[in-house]
Amino acid sequence: MGxxxxxxxxxxxxxxxxxxxxxxxxxxxxxxxxxxxxxSFIQYRDKNASTRKLFETALKLREITRKARTKLxxxxxxxxxxxxxxxxxxxxxxxxxxxxxxxxxxxxYIIGISTSCLEEAVEAEHGGADYIGLGPIYPTPSxxxxxxxxxxxxxxxxxxxxxxxxxxxxxLTADNIEQVVSAGSDGIAVISAVASALDMAEASxxxxxxxxxxxxxxx
Amino acid sequence: MGxxxxxxxxxxxxxxxxxxxxxxxxxxxxxxxxxxxxxSFIQYRDKNASTRKLFETALKLREITRKARTKLxxxxxxxxxxxxxxxxxxxxxxxxxxxxxxxxxxxxYIIGISTSCLEEAVEAEHGGADYIGLGPIYPTPSxxxxxxxxxxxxxxxxxxxxxxxxxxxxxLTADNIEQVVSAGSDGIAVISAVASALDMAEASxxxxxxxxxxxxxxx
Numbered sequence: 001m002g003x004x005x006x007x008x009x010x011x012x013x014x015x016x017x018x019x020x021x022x023x024x025x026x027x028x029x030x031x032x033x034x035x036x037x038x039x040s041f042i043q044y045r046d047k048n049a050s051t052r053k054l055f056e057t058a059l060k061l062r063e064i065t066r067k068a069r070t071k072l073x074x075x076x077x078x079x080x081x082x083x084x085x086x087x088x089x090x091x092x093x094x095x096x097x098x099x100x101x102x103x104x105x106x107x108x109y110i111i112g113i114s115t116s117c118l119e120e121a122v123e124a125e126h127g128g129a130d131y132i133g134l135g136p137i138y139p140t141p142s143x144x145x146x147x148x149x150x151x152x153x154x155x156x157x158x159x160x161x162x163x164x165x166x167x168x169x170x171x172l173t174a175d176n177i178e179q180v181v182s183a184g185s186d187g188i189a190v191i192s193a194v195a196s197a198l199d200m201a202e203a204s205x206x207x208x209x210x211x212x213x214x215x216x217x218x219x
Numbered sequence: 220m221g222x223x224x225x226x227x228x229x230x231x232x233x234x235x236x237x238x239x240x241x242x243x244x245x246x247x248x249x250x251x252x253x254x255x256x257x258x259s260f261i262q263y264r265d266k267n268a269s270t271r272k273l274f275e276t277a278l279k280l281r282e283i284t285r286k287a288r289t290k291l292x293x294x295x296x297x298x299x300x301x302x303x304x305x306x307x308x309x310x311x312x313x314x315x316x317x318x319x320x321x322x323x324x325x326x327x328y329i330i331g332i333s334t335s336c337l338e339e340a341v342e343a344e345h346g347g348a349d350y351i352g353l354g355p356i357y358p359t360p361s362x363x364x365x366x367x368x369x370x371x372x373x374x375x376x377x378x379x380x381x382x383x384x385x386x387x388x389x390x391l392t393a394d395n396i397e398q399v400v401s402a403g404s405d406g407i408a409v410i411s412a413v414a415s416a417l418d419m420a421e422a423s424x425x426x427x428x429x430x431x432x433x434x435x436x437x438x
Contacts, residue, residue, distance in 0.1 A: 050313040050314070051295055051296070051313065051314045051315050052312070052313045052314055052315065052316070053313070055315055055316065055319065076270055077270070077298060078298035078301075078302075079296060079297035079298035079301075079315060079323065080315075082297075082298075082323045083297075083315060083319040083320075083322075083323060093271070094269040094270065094271045094272070095269070095270045095271055096270050096271065096274055096298060096299075096302060097271070097274065100274065100302040101302075103302075104298065104301045104302060
């Protein structure tokens with residue numbers, strides 16, 4: 001992947017908030033609070049909605065993220081990403097294969113791949129992914145299909161093996177973010193740490209500050 | 220829509236088989252029997268599968284339909300249609316809006332729109348649909364979200380109002396196909412009339428023959 005392509009797709013790091021709807025909070029609510037707190041990435045993830053609903057919500061998210069210059073990533077759905085001109089897609093191992101998504105999306109869209117082990121991480125990099133989601137790092141209640149935690153050791157092994165950005169996921173909270181960043185993660189993906197917080201914007205700001213602090217070089 | 224575009228997308232008429240998986244019969248089984256019987260269109264419809272599963276099945280369907288020169292239409296998913304280079308998509312009122320699907324797919328893909336009344340039919344034509352699915356004509360057990368039947372009268376009213384091909388759907392069987400074609404339907408869409416038949420290829424052939432006979436001009 002050339003420098004110019006990397007440049008166009010932007011730097012993938014910082015706080016990466018995945019939306020998850022609850023009776024109390026909509027995808028839009030979570031995105032608004034995250035944007036207010038200055039998060040770098042919002043991933044819109046909804047495995048149950050109709051295509052029309054996905055489209056309508058993604059369109060609203062595109063409006064508010066564009067104004068804020070927050071990157072908008074669509075989970076799973078290449079068609080929705082194209083329809084609303086999102087910044088990219090995030091693909092799990094049950095989603096469209098990377099090479100076909102790249103064929104459709106071209107080089108201007110970010111493509112991230114969910115990986116749960118070193119082998120998948122290396123394969124995603126070779127396949128032309130722009131970043132990998134890696135996890136779960138710790139046990140997590142947010143995704144019931146997540147596998148066994150790979151731990152800080154798994155993250156460090158992946159960091160040794162791939163050059164593209166790593167966005168760690170799974171059980172990440174204010175209590176462990178610093179060690180995850182120190183172990184080599186570029187981005188920190190959270191679901192419940194924001195969506196379930198009493199004050200979502202405050203939680204996002206705090207996580208963001210912890211990431212910034214962990215990235216500061218030790219002098 | 221110009222003549223050349225119509226020509227590229229082909230003539231939309233004849234038997235249109237919508238796949239529906241059961242424990243006994245896969246989407247591929249239904250498609251193979253339909254192809255053997257010479258159906259014009261196969262619509263791959265699966266509202267439950269993961270994107271990966273949709274992609275893999277659609278890819279197999281693309282292989283067998285291409286050899287047979289049967290048109291392959293993908294229900295709902297513009298991304299899957301692009302990934303496997305299907306002939307088109309079929310969009311319901313809960314799927315991606317027509318104008319956005321056309322923006323993504325361009326003029327080389329067929330886009331059909333599900334309509335259940337005159338107003339939707341006219342709107343789909345104005346929006347640039349290549350055909351409309353219209354129904355349910357009769358009561359049907361295959362789609363539990365289908366509305367009230369519009370009857371032969373509803374079909375005739377739509378035929379008066381739109382110029383694009385009409386593919387009738389809903390409760391169509393060997394017993395009523397001839398009157399549906401006589402009322403102005405170009406295509407006949409079936410789900411259970413093929414998928415639930417003892418001999419699917421034989422059922423398809425019989426339905427095909429009835430459509431041909433109904434289309435023959437009375438001399």
